[in-house]
Amino acid sequence: MADLTLYLNEEDKQAFDELSDDLKDGWEVKDETFKYLERPEELKMRSLMFRAEDAILVNVLEEARTAKSAEEVHGVFKKLQSLPQSVALEAFFTLGANGLSSLITAILNSAKTDDDLQGVSELSMIRHALLETNMEVSSSFY
Amino acid sequence: MMPRPDILPGDIPVEGVPIFSESDRLAEYVGKRIDVQKTAGAEKEQLLQRMKDQSPELNGNVEKALEQVKLNNEQLVKKESFLKKVLKFPVRHPYVTLSAVGAILYFTGAGAFIVSGAESMIGNIPDGKIRTVIEGIRKLGGATTPGLLRPGGGSAPTPI
Secondary structure, three states: OOOOEEEEOHHHHHHHHOOOHHHHOOOEEEEOOOOOOOOHHHHHHHHHHOOOOOHHHHHHHHHHHOOOOHHHHHHHHHHOOOOOHHHHHHHHHHHOHHHHHHHHHHHHHHOOOHHHHHHHHHHHHHHHHHHHHHHHHHHHHO | OOOOOOOOHHHOOOOOOOOOOOHHHHHHHHOOOOOHHHOOHHHHHHHHHHHHHHOHHHOOOHHHHHHHHHHHHHHHHHHHHHHHHHOOOOOOOHHHHHHHHHHHHHHHOOOHHHHHOOHHHHHOOOOHHHHHHHHHHHOOOOOOOOOOOOHHHOOOOOOO
């Protein structure tokens, strides 16, 4: 059974509150209490650490650079649908918690079904883990 | 308590010193028994000398290079800790994959259309989930995090 928990920050909660009562029904909202966003130099380093090794990924990124139409952009996303989970998770690490928050808010703002909220739930768990990691490692280092 | 690495986003990458994607490679570069984060005094001098030996092209940038290596090490520790937590998560929703694709397009700079593409072009993408992801990424702009959206994909060094 799917996890029905959403870890939401203040901005997310405002977007969630705007949803219909029917849609909100059954979802457990937990406060996202971790605040350890990445420093700008951390995000720069992470973007340089990311290695696009997968041959399909490398080719599609080249296609993306010249995409000029809705069809081409759609094709780029569709071709990368089979992105390995480990690469997807590393992408979120590289993007950082602030970027994940922006995605979560955008999905909440357009959510119409429980399935959409399931996507929010999974992304919010990933953000929660990232914020927790930022706090734990920074605290042990400095 | 040690100070945070003293380096600005615009200083990265320091010319001549590699960016490491794996802890083992970084450990090889600095020497296996060195704790990069806590190096001070004679041990620090030893490390700086090793870095000069490993990267002769460093010239006078060795102190800045050390700060970069510390930051690199910190991010490798964070990455490993994060992946250890999340690799066991049952994440399978299409929004997770599409968001990851959006993220990669953003930070590699390959998705310049995200910030520069016309509203009408984005609006014509047939999949609503893709449009939502693009909207989320678009809100990040390119300015809040220097260097993230590298125009035209940039010419960043390949990490090792």
